[in-house]
Amino acid sequence: MPVPVTFDSSSAAFLGGVRRAATSVFFPVMMGTYIGIGALAHDFGFSPWWLALSTVLVWAAPAQVILITAIALGSSLIETAIAVSLSAIRLFPMAVALLPLLRGPETRLYHLLMPTHFTSVSMWVESLRYLPGIAQDRRIAFCNGLSTTFMSTAAIFGFVGFYLAAGLPTLFAAALLFLTPMSFLISTANNARMMMDRLALLLGLVLLPLLVYLEIGLDLMWTGIIGGTLAYAIHRLREATR
Amino acid sequence: MNPVLAEYWPYLMLIVVGYLPNEIWRVFGLVLARGLNEDSEIVMWSRAVATAILAGVIAKLILFSSGALDTVPLPVRIGAVACGFVAYLLIKRSALAGVVAGLGALLIGGSLFTH
Numbered sequence A: 001m002p003v004p005v006t007f008d009s010s011s012a013a014f015l016g017g018v019r020r021a022a023t024s025v026f027f028p029v030m031m032g033t034y035i036g037i038g039a040l041a042h043d044f045g046f047s048p049w050w051l052a053l054s055t056v057l058v059w060a061a062p063a064q065v066i067l068i069t070a071i072a073l074g075s076s077l078i079e080t081a082i083a084v085s086l087s088a089i090r091l092f093p094m095a096v097a098l099l100p101l102l103r104g105p106e107t108r109l110y111h112l113l114m115p116t117h118f119t120s121v122s123m124w125v126e127s128l129r130y131l132p133g134i135a136q137d138r139r140i141a142f143c144n145g146l147s148t149t150f151m152s153t154a155a156i157f158g159f160v161g162f163y164l165a166a167g168l169p170t171l172f173a174a175a176l177l178f179l180t181p182m183s184f185l186i187s188t189a190n191n192a193r194m195m196m197d198r199l200a201l202l203l204g205l206v207l208l209p210l211l212v213y214l215e216i217g218l219d220l221m222w223t224g225i226i227g228g229t230l231a232y233a234i235h236r237l238r239e240a241t242r
Numbered sequence B: 001m002n003p004v005l006a007e008y009w010p011y012l013m014l015i016v017v018g019y020l021p022n023e024i025w026r027v028f029g030l031v032l033a034r035g036l037n038e039d040s041e042i043v044m045w046s047r048a049v050a051t052a053i054l055a056g057v058i059a060k061l062i063l064f065s066s067g068a069l070d071t072v073p074l075p076v077r078i079g080a081v082a083c084g085f086v087a088y089l090l091i092k093r094s095a096l097a098g099v100v101a102g103l104g105a106l107l108i109g110g111s112l113f114t115h
Helices: A010-022 A026-043 A048-057 A061-072 A077-087 A091-102 A109-118 A121-133 A136-167 A170-191 A195-213 A219-241 B003-033 B041-063 B067-071 B074-090 B095-113
Strands: none
Touching (some): A010 A026, A010 A121, A010 A136, A026 A061, A026 A170, A048 A136, A061 A077, A061 B003, A077 A219, A091 A109, A091 A121, A091 A136, A091 B003, A091 B041, A109 A136, A109 B003, A121 A136, A121 A170, A121 B041, A170 A195, A170 B067, A219 B041, B041 B074, B074 B095
């Protein structure tokens, strides 16, 4: 085991998180993605401040895209809420896998409120990668530094996209939307050092189209439960027979 | 609708049908994670489930694209993701190199095959 990185103070750990965020692949990806979402918000007639608030409060790109499209197209309230909520199910297992890494013997519940709200793919991937190498009592500050940087980048580039919207060619807008799945795939694969993670990734990629083809509802949820449980079970079996 | 309400309507929508239905999953996660140790089996299983859902989200965004990405033909989208992933594997496992290569492939393929 390598010696955990210790920071002299919480602010040093926070700054460490800021530096990690700035050198992460999610930094440029976040800029591009939110330029795309900013352009979308502009085209559908939202104010840039509404978009910034949605970035801070919702903090999940797929849910924000759904929300903007649904409100603009006049979908019913309940329909919109359900669509947003279904897209957000992933945040539940993510928080469960992340928060125990952050909690130490001294941690109070309110210390975990910010990291809970910050939970999103970008910070989750980078936190799972770096937190195990950081001293327990500095993890929350590191995570908050990382997340604050990602969130402010997203909010700022939402404005950029909003004011660029008129001049954005369709293919370029398509490329910005492509950034999310491309970066999610590579960064998840990059983090998948354990066989279980690789298996879960592969199973998820195969299961989703299959479940959609079979017209099974709640396809994302079932992809997670079936694919994740299979990957976990195979991992346990291998451990047991070793 | 009265003008004051009309002005704040999008903000009300943001809270009620955006923030709350999204945030509830994070709060559930916080509640369940209480008392769990980082090495516990539920945490491991959650990690596998989260990874599989994330893979599902990736597949969904590529195969059933919406918005501008929908104008790029499906084979181009799949080909571009494959290019990006192979580039990531070949170029010293650099995530940035992979994303840039995938993006380049999508732009080239898109400009050749999109009408």
